[in-house]
Amino acid sequence: MQCGRCEYRNKWSSQPMVRNTPAGNLQLCAAVLFAGSSFRKIYQFLNAFSVQSLSEQCYHKHQAKLLFPTIHCHWKTEQEALIKESIAGGPVTLGGDMRADSPGHSAKYGSYSMMDVKRNKILDFQLVQSNEVGNSVRMEKEGFRRCLSFLEQRGLDVQAVVTDRHTGVQKFLRDERPHITHYFDPWHMGKGIGKKRELLSKQRGLQDVGLWTKSVVNHFYWSATTATSGEEAVAKWSAVANHIQNVHTHDNALFPHCLHEPLVGERARHWLKPSTAACERLTTILLAPRFMKDIASLYCCWSAYPKYKRGEYTVRPIKTKPTLAYVDKLMTLLFDCVVEDPLLYQTTFESIPVPESLCAQFHRPEKQEAASRHRSRFF
Structure with missing residues (x-):
């Protein structure tokens, strides 16, 4: 755009730029991810209103380069504060459990979380892939071992743990952590x-x-x-x-x-x-x-069960409304720090060890040769 009376030129833009990145696009991507929504649903919603939006490829680019490093940095900051709080409180009792992507023995991934039972706060979680440990049955023991080892290295005095009756976890504590009391979740x-x-x-x-x-x-x-x-x-x-x-x-x-x-x-x-x-x-x-x-090894973190009706008893969780204050913190961290020096946060995030892909075994020469010999038996 050029002025008709002088040589002033200006290029109109629908949104401000942040380090050569359209700020509105980045805000939209961040809002979708930080709020736990789905880009495809938001994209369909905007299309229904005939509102032009960014592509899915652009969303995944911002997600990998800026948003994931922001989440990782924020979690590490919060985790550090939680661990210091638990250390200051003296010996702790930890509760742990794993959630897998599918039930039974066909799970490919598992997320093991460990919390401070007294403070009701998650202190650490570990992602385990089945091919790291041989099969899905061993994922829970490995996730438990990683969480416990990490927290002990950070200085926590662990006096007891509460888990389910997984035999691998029982054996690990019995052989390698005999000083820790093991309770079972009722x-x-x-x-x-x-x-x-x-x-x-x-x-x-x-x-x-x-x-x-x-x-x-x-x-x-x-x-x-x-x-x-x-x-x-x-x-x-x-x-x-x-x-x-x-x-x-x-x-x-x-x-x-x-x-x-x-x-x-x-x-x-x-x-x-x-x-x-x-x-x-x-x-x-x-x-x-x-x-x-x-x-005999049950652990009870409650003292009574509320009456329901007809003389029966039931367990009722005490829920609190989510504040979603973390979204504002993530937005502030993204635009005040990560965008200003993305390479620093990307390097820290990319240093996280990533296991070999579950499909990688089919791309190895020895696996391909074995598969070829197997097929030759039938053709």
């Missing part, structure tokens, strides 16, 4: 025994087992939360085998009899008859040797 154990009981109730002639679905799980949680020792928890839990048969006195000094009032009228249960298939099969599940052994 929710995982209650969920596991509930699944086994549900499968049992679907078998022919064992439908009566399903009548005890809620009661058995409630009794398990009650045993875990009211016991003052592992032995007492075992005593209270083992009483369920008598209770389902309408026997309420037990040969155990730690829990000699049930604490409920006599059940009469509508409160009477559908008791299981002794020596029947339903009673014997259910008792086998409830009093399995390994399950009984692990009950």
Whole structure:
């Protein structure tokens, strides 16, 4: 654009530039990623309004060069503060669990998270790929090992950990960290025994087992939360085998009899008859040797369960509304720091070790030769 009276020239732009990058484009990309949205959905939304937008290729370019380094830098800053807070509080109890991309033994990726149980804050998480450890079953142990080793190297005094009953994790702590007390999460154990009981109730002639679905799980949680020792928890839990048969006195000094009032009228249960298939099969599940052994190592981070209705109990999470304040912090970090010196943040982000692609094995010469020999057998 040129002035008609002088030689002034100006090039009009729909948005300001930040280091030769359109600021609006970068803000849009950042808003999509930081808010956890999907670019394709936003792109379709803008197209519906006939609003011109940037391409998906441009979005992924900004994501890789600027946005991911911003998120990584912010997380490391927050993580440093959380670790210092936990160290200042003395010995800590950590809780860990893994979430995989698919259930069963076909998982390709897993994210193991470890939190400070007392402060309810995530201190570290590790991504594990199945080909790093041989198969998906070993991913949880490796994720646990990486998280624990990292936090110990940072100076945390770990006195106990709470996990599920993964055998690999148990063996690792028993062999390499014998000084750390290992507890089991009651929710995982209650969920596991509930699944086994549900499968049992679907078998022919064992439908009566399903009548005890809620009661058995409630009794398990009650045993875990009211016991003052592992032995007492075992005593209270083992009483369920008598209770389902309408026997309420037990040969155990730690829990000699049930604490409920006599059940009469509508409160009477559908008791299981002794020596029947339903009673014997259910008792086998409830009093399995390994399950009984692990009950003594339960960890309870709550003191009671709120009443729900009809005398039953249930676990209810106490939720707080998200503030989403992290989005503003990420935006500030992006435009005040990362954009001004992108190479520094990119170098730090790209230094993260990345495992070999799961498909890389098919591109190796030895793998291709083996595959060729295999195909020659049939063609």
